[in-house]
Amino acid sequence: MATTEPIELVRSRIEEVDPADAREEIDGGVALVDTREPHEYEEAHLEGGTLVRPEELANRITEVVPDRSQRVVLYCRTGARSARAADLMETELGYEDVASMAGGIIAWQDAGYPVVAAQGMTKDQRMRYSRHTLLPEVGVEGQLKLLNAKVLLVGAGGLGSPAALYLAAAGIGTLGLVDDDVVDESNLQRQVIHTTDRVGEPKTQSAKESIAHLNPDVNVVEHRTRLDADNILEIIEGYDIIVDGADNFPTRYLLNDASVRTRKPVISASILAFDGQISTFVPFEGPCYRCLYPTPPPPELAPSCGAAGVLGVMAGVMGLLQANEVIKLAAGIGEPLIGRLLLYDSLGTRFTELKVKRDPDCPICGPNAPEIPESEMGKFPDYDAFCAGAAVG
C-alpha cells in the first residue's frame, strides 16, 4: 500500500485561499465543492456547495464540474482533505484551476461567515429518543448535541463493543471504529456487538452491521487499521471525542500524545480478570494518560486478557462507563471523570476512586513540555521503543 504523503507537502503544491477570498469567489459564483462526509454536511455547510465525499472524488467530480478548465474551490473541515482533493484533481484528474480553502469550515466560522445549519429532529427521532429528551438535563437540545457528535472508538473489541452499542442507541451521529482484527470465537464471551455467524469477518464491518440494525441514524466509519504515528492525526481529525479501548501500551501513549496535541478528550479504560479502570482525559483541563502512568509496566506486570483471562461482564461494565462519559461530554452534562481514576472490582462489586493530578513534569501536557510547531505535528516519538525500554532493567 502506498504511504500517504505528509499534508504539509501536499499543501505546498496546491493553491490555498483564505476564507475571506473564498467568500468573494463564492459570491461571484465559483464552483464550490465540499469534500467531507454526509453527516458533516448535514450538521453545517457553506451555502451553494456540492458534497463530494473524498473517496468518491475520482468517480463523481466530472459530473459535478464537467469543465476541467473551470475554477473550483474546495473546502472541508480544517483544510486537510480539501488540500488532498485539490492535489488529486490537478495531478491525476486533469483539472487546471483548483484551490483549497485553508482552515476549512472551522476557519470560515471563526471568521464569522454564515453556514447553513442542521434543523431539529425528525418525528421518528423524537419518538426514538423520547426517553432521553424527557430528562430535563438532556432535552431536545442535549439529544441534538448527541446526534451531531462524532466519536472515535479505538478498538471494536471488549470495551469498544458495548460502548459502540450504547452510543449508537443514544444516537451519537458519527461513530468511527478503529480495528484491524477479525471476529474470533473467543471474543464472543464479551464482545457482544459481534455474532457467531460473523466469526472471521472484520470487526469494524461486524460492528457496523449490528449498529445498522439498532439505529440507522448513526453513521459508522470503519477504519480497518491500527493506529500508528503515520495515520493517527488524519484518523482522529474528524472526531470530537475518543474512546480508548486499545489493547497495548504503545497505542495508548501515542493516542495520548496525539490527543493532547489536537486537544481532543480521551476516555480511557482497561480491563483484566475481575478488575477495571477508567478515567477521562481532557487535555490541559485535567491530567493526561502520561501524567497518570509516566512509565509503562514491564510485560510481566501487564498480561493480556488472552493470557490471564477476563470476566466477560467486565467489558460491559467498563465499556458502558466509557459510553456514559462520552454522553456527558457530548451533551455537556454531569461531572466527567476528569482527574479521577475509577477502579471497579467485580468480585467484591466495589468501586474505588483515586485522585489523579496533572504532573508538573509531564513531557506531554506539562508547563515545560515542548511546544510542537506545525511542521512537527505529525511526528511522534517511538512509543514501541519507549515501552520496550521500560521493560529493560
Place this chain on the structure above:
Amino acid sequence: MPTVKIPPVLRAQTDGAAEVAADGSTVGEVLRALAEAHPGTAGQLFGSDGALNRYVNVYLNDEDVRVLDGLDTPAVDDDTVVILPAMAGGARS
C-alpha cells in the same frame, strides 16, 4: 495497622489475597513490610536501588503519594495503601 490493596497481577505473590495488612508508620515502611511477608512482591515493587519502581503507582487512600511525601508519607491504622500498575488488556497473549 494499615491495609494494602493488592492489584490482580500481584495476587499470585500474596497467595491470592486482594488485601494484606502490613505494619508501618510510613507508606515506605508498609510496603517493605508487605515485601518481607510476601517476598514475591519485592521485585515488582522495588528496584535494585531500593526505590519504588517508576511504573508502579502508589496511593495513600485516594491520593498519589507522588503529590504527598512519596514513600515517607505517614500512614496510620485505618489508612489504605493502593498499589496500581497500568493495564492494557487485549485479546491476544
